[in-house]
Structure formats: C-alpha cells, structure tokens
Amino acid sequence: MLLVYTHKITPRVKYVFKHICTRVLGIQVSFTTKIEDFIAHDSLKMSYTKQQLGNEFFVKSHDILFEQGLSDVEINIHDWGTTKCFFYIGEKSSIPFDIFSASFYLLSRYEEYLPHVKDEYGRFTASESIAYKNNFLHQPVVDIWAYKFKAALQNQFPEFQYPEKSYRIKPIIDVPSAYTYKLKGIMRTLGGTIKDLFSFRFKSLYYRFMVILGFKHDPFDTFKYVINRQKQSKFKFLFFFMIGDYSTYDKGINANKKGFVSLIKHVADYSKVGLKTSFFAIDDASILKKEKIRIEEIINNPLKACRQSFSKLNLPESYRNYIELEIREDYTMGYVNEIGFRAGSCTPFLFYDLDYEIQTPLKICPYHLMDYALLKTKSLLDKKKVLNEVINEVKQVNGEFVPVFHNYTFSDDQRWSGFKELFNIILDSANDEA
Structure with missing residues (x-):
C-alpha cells in the first residue's frame, strides 16, 4: 500500500490519487496528515504538500486539489519526453509535474464548466479543449503520466511488487x-414513399417495398x-x-x-x-x-x-x-x-x-x-x-x-x-x- 502524507486530505486529493494509483496502476493508497505515521510506514510512501519533509519521494502540490468550486486556473503546457504535461513544479520534486492536479483538471472536465462555444447540438467540441489546442488529444496522458509516476516509484522502491494490467x-x-424500412408503421412508410417519389429516389423506393414484402434484407x-x-x-x-x-x-x-x-x-x-x-x-x-x-x-x-x-x-x-x-x-x-x-x-x-x-x-x-x-x-x-x-x-x-x-x-x-x-x-x- 502507498501511504501519502499531505497537509490536508480533501475529496479531490482522495479522488485523483485513487484513480491514478488504484484504477490505473493497481496500487492501494491511503492518506495521513501525521508525520509520525508517515515515518513509521515501512512500504511505499510519498509526500504531497508544499515543502519536502526530508529526502522522501516528494511531489510538490498545486493549489487546485485544495480549493473548492471553479477558479481561473493558469495552465502552461510543457513537453515531457514524448508527451505533454502542465502544472510544472520543478526538478526538486521526484517528478517534474504535479500529475495529480493535472489529472484532476482533465478527469473532472473542469474546462467544460468554464465558458466555451458549443456546436449546433449544444455540445462541447474537441476544438474547445486544452488537449486539442495543445496537440495531446491523441494520447491518454493521464495514464501515461501514471506510468511515469510508477517508474519513479520503482526507482525509489525497487523491492515492492507492482501489479500488472493487460490491454x-x-x-x-x-x-x-x-x-x-422494417417496422416503421403505415404513416412513416407512406411518408417515406412520398418523399422518395418527389425526390426521384426510385432505387430507395424499390428497396423499401422489397424489404417490407420480405424479398430483400x-x-x-x-x-x-x-x-x-x-x-x-x-x-x-x-x-x-x-x-x-x-x-x-x-x-x-x-x-x-x-x-x-x-x-x-x-x-x-x-x-x-x-x-x-x-x-x-x-x-x-x-x-x-x-x-x-x-x-x-x-x-x-x-x-x-x-x-x-x-x-x-x-x-x-x-x-x-x-x-x-x-x-x-x-x-x-x-x-x-x-x-x-x-x-x-x-x-x-x-x-x-x-x-x-x-x-x-x-x-x-x-x-x-x-x-x-x-x-x-x-x-x-x-x-x-x-x-x-x-x-x-x-x-x-x-x-x-x-x-x-x-x-x-x-x-x-x-x-x-x-x-x-x-x-x-x-x-x-x-x-x-x-
């Protein structure tokens, strides 16, 4: 089990850690705000807070997981190997991005609550999304980030048995x-027939009656x-x-x-x-x-x-x-x-x-x-x-x-x-x- 030390356990923190650690990587996760419990834990552990405690596995936390409601979140996209990420936290962290906050932003569909232009059916379109605009829509970035996080964990805790999933x-x-044509009822069949006639769609008219009469599929x-x-x-x-x-x-x-x-x-x-x-x-x-x-x-x-x-x-x-x-x-x-x-x-x-x-x-x-x-x-x-x-x-x-x-x-x-x-x-x- 992975123990996460954080200064405040919020619903957002629990939600996104459980998705990345448990659903994507298959690792159980629990949380603590007590330093003594964190020190006593003898398996996988990390701190997720503003300041590193010592030389533990550390990810510097962005504010979004400790907020409520929506705010004007500033997002700057960076390259990260063959993928992209945001919420850069620097090289002092065990990974250079707060993937938990970035994942929460995408999974919660935060951007779909913000003002945006809808299409003729009232839908949020791909072109409005941060992923499309920054050319990472084609990648499952949350899962990619999770595996980068796993690789960093393995580096620090090589003795731990990490579960494997399959495609x-x-x-x-x-x-x-x-x-x-089948089971459309008399009125719809009649309406379709008239439409075919006036549009000179004689092939459609032929097929309609051949199907209804059971001669064609x-x-x-x-x-x-x-x-x-x-x-x-x-x-x-x-x-x-x-x-x-x-x-x-x-x-x-x-x-x-x-x-x-x-x-x-x-x-x-x-x-x-x-x-x-x-x-x-x-x-x-x-x-x-x-x-x-x-x-x-x-x-x-x-x-x-x-x-x-x-x-x-x-x-x-x-x-x-x-x-x-x-x-x-x-x-x-x-x-x-x-x-x-x-x-x-x-x-x-x-x-x-x-x-x-x-x-x-x-x-x-x-x-x-x-x-x-x-x-x-x-x-x-x-x-x-x-x-x-x-x-x-x-x-x-x-x-x-x-x-x-x-x-x-x-x-x-x-x-x-x-x-x-x-x-x-x-x-x-x-x-x-x-």
Whole structure:
C-alpha cells in the first residue's frame, strides 16, 4: 500500500490519487496528515504538500486539489519526453509535474464548466479543449503520466511488487434505428414513399417495398453479423438501443413493436444491452425515467449503462439525472468527429461533481473513437493507420480501448466500405501481444 502524507486530505486529493494509483496502476493508497505515521510506514510512501519533509519521494502540490468550486486556473503546457504535461513544479520534486492536479483538471472536465462555444447540438467540441489546442488529444496522458509516476516509484522502491494490467477492448454498437424500412408503421412508410417519389429516389423506393414484402434484407439489419463476431470474442460487446419516442432528432423504431422487442431480447442473449437515451431525455429526468423503465421491461434486468443521443453531455445535470435513477455507467464521454481521449484517460473513472465537491458512484467509460471520425481519412489504408495508432496508444498503458460503431456501419452502403475490416482489426488487437 502507498501511504501519502499531505497537509490536508480533501475529496479531490482522495479522488485523483485513487484513480491514478488504484484504477490505473493497481496500487492501494491511503492518506495521513501525521508525520509520525508517515515515518513509521515501512512500504511505499510519498509526500504531497508544499515543502519536502526530508529526502522522501516528494511531489510538490498545486493549489487546485485544495480549493473548492471553479477558479481561473493558469495552465502552461510543457513537453515531457514524448508527451505533454502542465502544472510544472520543478526538478526538486521526484517528478517534474504535479500529475495529480493535472489529472484532476482533465478527469473532472473542469474546462467544460468554464465558458466555451458549443456546436449546433449544444455540445462541447474537441476544438474547445486544452488537449486539442495543445496537440495531446491523441494520447491518454493521464495514464501515461501514471506510468511515469510508477517508474519513479520503482526507482525509489525497487523491492515492492507492482501489479500488472493487460490491454482490453469494449466494443460499443450504437443503434439509433434498428432498421431502415422494417417496422416503421403505415404513416412513416407512406411518408417515406412520398418523399422518395418527389425526390426521384426510385432505387430507395424499390428497396423499401422489397424489404417490407420480405424479398430483400433490411440494410440496417446487421445484427446477425455482429453477434457472430461477438461469439468469437472473449470481450463482451455493449449494444445501446434507442427506444425513445419519435421526434425531430430521434427516428428509431416504436418500442411496442413485437419484432423490435424480440430483436433486443435476442441481442441480450449474447451481449450486454444499454439504453441510448433520446435527445429530449438529456435534459428531462422524467423522460429518462420512462425510457429506463421501458428498456428494463424488455431486457428483464436493471439498466446498468446509458449513452446520450448525439453524444451530447450537459455537465453536471446529465450525470446527476443518471445518479438519481441509479444508472451506474455512462458511455458518452468522447467526440463524434475527433479520435482521442476527451478526459485524457483510457481507464474508466468515477464522476466527480465539482459543484458538490464529491466523488459520485457513476462510472464514466470514455470512448476513444467513433466510426464517423474515420470518415475524415479517405483511403482504407489511411483509416487502418489511424486506427492502429490509437490502439497502440492504449496498449502502451495497458488501458481499455472503447470504439463506437453503429449497426448501419456494417451495411453494404458504399460510405461504410471497409469498416467490417476495421472492426476486425479492433477485435484482433486484443489477441495480439501488447
């Protein structure tokens, strides 16, 4: 166990040390404000305060972990080997940066509480982030810093047995609409038919009726393929089904349709199933509660995981609504159009409520790549290169790679050509040696 001496044990200090030491490195950690207890401890130990006590392992503390609420934090980015860091504390410390304060800033999403420009859906965009602006979005810096900290500890405490973790994957299959044409109801089918006619989309019109009459396979119905891939993988996929009411933003299947219910139950036999919340449930806890009850009745289990529609997050309200409804995991923390690490980490972490200054029980599982972000690169060869680069970043810190693909990504649509191969690269990456 690592004992940390500090002048004040705050919720922020406990939160970030537990993430870096326990979740990332697998080392248990405890805290003390008593020098005599610190001296008596005969295993891993360090001081985290303003002044070094003697010649112990020492990290000079920044003020942010001893504050409450938000303040105007000055951030200067520096190079640190092959990565970047901030909150430089000088060479007298055992490591040159206060990685605990820097990690807290990224994990708590401190910057998302500060004034920023949102996109048309009201989302915090990658271009607004400190990581994007300073060119370290592509690295899981919190985990990289943690391993630099571990290397420094090993240097001072070589006899200690340090735990080892291994690389993992958690593929997400996002299902905003299970079918293109099937189970859409008379009015929507009629509306779609008229639209096809007036837009001269005769191929779409042909496919619509061939699918409805059962002569052709629905383009979005790729579930047999994905489940077959699941059967060959030791890692459980996580499907998020949209079951909210039809609206301007959400055009899924009616959750009362027997065929749709059967599909969700079938998928749940092989993979984990979560709720893709509707756009209006993001801000309305009563709608979220209704959708939660609806999916629990279908899967016949308590709902464990959610993903917000359009990857939109309103901090801290979105997460408070989850906590109130006892939803335990969120998979919204990422960027739709940019590959990278929104919270700086590829290790799931708990949501820290900056307003209430508490660590909550909600586990945030950030995703690092959405299929849409790969559309930016033109050739399949370039897509593979970009994908392998992000996989290698996660592998180097024995993290958990979380990619988001949609059910329609595996269709025969030309736009998604080659994406089955990309998905297989992800699945195979877990079998390779890191």
